[in-house]
Amino acid sequence: MELKLPLIAAIDVGSNYIQMIIAELxxxxxxxxxxxxIQPTSIGRDTFTMGRIDRKTIQETCEILKGFSQLLKDYRVKDYHAVGTSGIREAENREYVLELIRLKTKIEVEIINSAQERFFMYRALRSRLPGPLLAEQTTLIVNLASGGVETSIYEKGALIFTEYLKIxxxxxxxxxxxxxxxxxNFPAVMEEFIDSKTSLLKRFLQDIKFTNFIMIGNEVRTVANLCGEDQRIEVEDFTKLYEKLLIMTDDQITRTYGLVKNQADTFLPTVITLHCFLKLTHARQIYVPDISLKNGLIHDLADGLIESPQSKDSLNDMISSVWYIANRFGADRRHAEQVEKLALSLFDQTGKIHGLGHQERLYLQVAAILHAVGYFISFTDHQEHAYRIIRHRNIMGLSARDLILIANIVRYNTQESPSHQDENYEGLMDRDKIVVSKLAALLKLAEALDVSHKNKVEKVEVHRKGEQLIFTMYSWQDPFLEEWTFQNCSSLFEEVTGMQVIVKRKGLSL
Structure with missing residues (x-):
């Protein structure tokens, strides 16, 4: 008998369109x-011009989402993910808008940041791209949305660079x-404006030889359709379109290409932005996969029910972006990799003691990789500097709350323990305080095991004996300093787990 899986849905309350897909697995x-x-919306126009979403637009949004809510009921969908992007995120009255949507439609909309949006888009991209495109070649990916542009570089399958610009x-x-x-000559002015906003980015990109150029976003699909292509645009065809648009008025563009108002408003900026980035590559084709944010949301929901190879690739993308930040701030990669390995090993072996799950394991992994980035600013109070660096980063797939928790985990990776006297800790919800304390305790132990930065400890085995946890270190060299530091750093772990820590060591032989 075939397993019957529930239907799932994804809703994107965007700046220019409100969209929903319902799917089965x-x-x-x-x-x-x-x-x-899909339905057009004025959310982005209101926010980007007035800073607030107009009452009429709110009413129209609620009416659209009422229709979506009815579809969810008709299909008996219970698992859905509804998100809002820059149009709502940057609106001064966003809290009121979300509350009115919730009351009038029963749909809970989550505001996601640009890094989360990037994660979902690349999850969708992974589901559509030919494997070798990212695995074997240097690829520039530009995600053009209504509110901003996300630029990323893949090299040999790994995400090595990412940056977000509000253009x-x-x-x-x-x-x-x-x-x-x-x-x-408005098109020339617009291109000059885009060039000014991307000048620093171009300096970084100009020496990289890109084999592939991938452009994603709803507006880009319109360009592909007008070039008579589905998944790929020949550069020659695009150049002809670009040069033609430069001498046309908005009315001429709208009539010639049969565009509706929402498409017409974004068509010229899309083409000019695409041209600005195309100049940085040696690509002869622009790959335009038919994906959008809602596709990434639906695949992410599916991953929560059935794990797929693409979900592992998406996690790898996230961790690659974390390593990019670590390298940017001069982290000792060999030490950070050792702390990461040991921290995850301790987490996995003490799972029945701490009771945390996969998301918390990810927090610990990110904290382990970034735990020393504060040294880039100063050796004094480096954990405070690390806290601020992490707190204000855009890390792919992580929400503002996630970043606050990770920053606090790193903040307490010292002799100091979490305290209610610290406003950063006191401001957390009670459950989050527990998560931070448990993971900070594990990170302290993991870093203690490589305090010499010499990778002495090959592995650690953890065994429970009554109310004691016995940590046995296996090492090729004398780990006396690591053992002493581990014992001195164990008090927080003992306090949050209620277990006594015992440290032993065993030598390894050839």
Whole structure:
């Protein structure tokens, strides 16, 4: 008898469109789309011009989402993920908007940051791309949304660089609206503006030889369709379109290409932005996969039910982006890798003691990789500097709350223990305080095992004996310093677990 999996849905309350897909899964984790609906919205236009979402737009949004809510009921969907992006995220009245949506539609919308948005988009990308495209070649990926542009580089299958700029297609249009009325050559002004915002990025990218250029986003799909292509755009065809648009008015563009208003507003900025990034590559084709944020959301939901190879690739993307930050701040990679390995080993072996899950394991992994980034600022109070660095990073797939927890874990990777006198700790919810304390305790122990930065400890085995936990270190060299430091750093672990820590060591022989 075939396993019957529940239907799932994803809702993207975007800046230019509100979209939803409803899908079913088969036991192999493949997604079959049952419904795919899209409605235009003025959310982004309101936010990017006025800083707030207008009452009329809120009403229209609620009406659209009421229709989506009815579809969810018709299909009996219980598992869904609804998100809002920059249009709601940057609105001064976002809390009121979310509350009205919740009351009128019964849909809970989560505001995600640009790093989370990137994670979901790349999860969708992984489901569509030919494997060798990322695994074997240097690839530039530009995710053009209404509010911003996310630029990433893959090299030999690993994500090695990522940056977010607030020059999305709709934001550009609204930002430069005054200039449009005054300029006789608005496309040239827009391109110059984009070049000014990407000048530092270009300095970094100009020496890299990209084999592939991937462009993703709803607006980019419109460009691909007008070039008569599905998944790929020939650079020659795109160049002809670009040069043609430079001498056309907005009205001419709208009539010639049969665009509706939402498409017309973002079409020219999309083409010019695409051209600016295309100049950085040697690609002869632009790969334009038919994906959007909602596809990434639906695949992420599916991964929660059935693990797929792509879900592991997405996790690897996230960890690659963390290593990019660590390298940027001069971390000792060999030491950080050793602390990461030992921290995860301790976490896995003490699972029945601490009772934490997969998400908390990820927090510990990220904290272990980034635990020493504060030294880049100063050797004095380096943990405070690390806290601020992590707290204000955009790390792929991690929410603001996730970053606060990870920053606090690193903050307490010292002789100091979490205290209610510390406002950063006191401001956490009670459950989050427990998570931070347990993971900080494990990170302290893991770093103690490589305090000499000599990778002396090959492995650690943990065994329980009554109310004692016996940690046995296996080492090729004398780990006297590591043993002494481990014992001195064990008090927080003993306090949060209620167990007594016993340290032993065994030598390894050839």
């Amino acid at each position: 088969n036991p192999e984790g493949q997604v079959k789309i049952l419904e795919d609906v 999305g297609s709709l934001r550009l249009r609204e930002t430069l609206a005054d200039l449009e009325a005054k300029s006789i």
